[in-house]
Amino acid sequence: SKTLIxxxxxxxxxxxxxxxxxxxxxxxxxxxxxYLTQLDTQLLCINSMPDHxxxxxxxxxxxxxxxxxxxxxxxxxxWMKRSGWFPLFNGWCDGYFACxxxxxxxxxxxxxxxxxxxxxxxxxxxDEMSSLYLKAGxxxxxxxxxNHLTYIIHSGFISGYQNRYx
Numbered sequence: 001s002k003t004l005i006x007x008x009x010x011x012x013x014x015x016x017x018x019x020x021x022x023x024x025x026x027x028x029x030x031x032x033x034x035y036l037t038q039l040d041t042q043l044l045c046i047n048s049m050p051d052h053x054x055x056x057x058x059x060x061x062x063x064x065x066x067x068x069x070x071x072x073x074x075x076x077x078x079w080m081k082r083s084g085w086f087p088l089f090n091g092w093c094d095g096y097f098a099c100x101x102x103x104x105x106x107x108x109x110x111x112x113x114x115x116x117x118x119x120x121x122x123x124x125x126x127d128e129m130s131s132l133y134l135k136a137g138x139x140x141x142x143x144x145x146x147n148h149l150t151y152i153i154h155s156g157f158i159s160g161y162q163n164r165y166x
Contacts, residue, residue, distance in 0.1 A: 003061035006044070008109050009069060010054050011096035013089065018050035024085040028053075028076070035075045039068050045110040054113040056101065069096050099135075 013019050020028065025048050033043040036057060045056040059068055073092040080086040101109050112119070 001061060004103060005059050005061060006101040006103065006106055007057050007059055007065060007098050008054070008101050009057065009096055009098040010052060011069065011073065012052040012093045014091045014093055016051045016093070017088065017090065019086055019089040020048050020050050021086055022050065027085060028080070031079055032072060032076055035072050036068070039063065039071055041068050044106070045113045047113045047116045049116055054116060056106065056110055056113055065098060069098065
């Protein structure tokens with residue numbers, strides 16, 4: 001099988017604390033590239049700000065995106081704590097943002113990642129993520145999901161399920 005699966009992924013530090021030292025970010029990027037290679041994933045572009053990381057990568061069709069991100073976060077967290085280069089780093093936040101990227105748009109996304117410092121002169125991380133959610137069609141998803149779950153709980157489905165199977 002031949003696949004080309006390009007992913008733009010973003011994840012932040014725990015509590016969005018500014019713990020990624022700019023003077024050591026090149027080492028962090030190299031280490032992330034190394035770990036992605038170990039996961040049979042190709043790093044195409046990476047950049048970070050003190051509180052988050054952007055990655056453009058190509059993953060194999062047989063690899064789970066959540067496994068790649070989860071293992072990358074675990075490996076780099078351990079490395080960062082052992083290295084001593086990121087003394088304030090307490091770990092990565094739960095979860096991540098990821099969306100597929102068409103080959104036609106990959107250069108534009110790589111440019112966006114490369115120019116993170118410029119974007120963050122005028123935009124906060126929260127504003128940036130809201131914009132990415134909107135572009136990916138995820139803007140109202142959280143509210144919609146909460147409304148859906150509220151309906152399920154109030155309709156008695158959960159209690160009926162628990163009585164039957166719990």
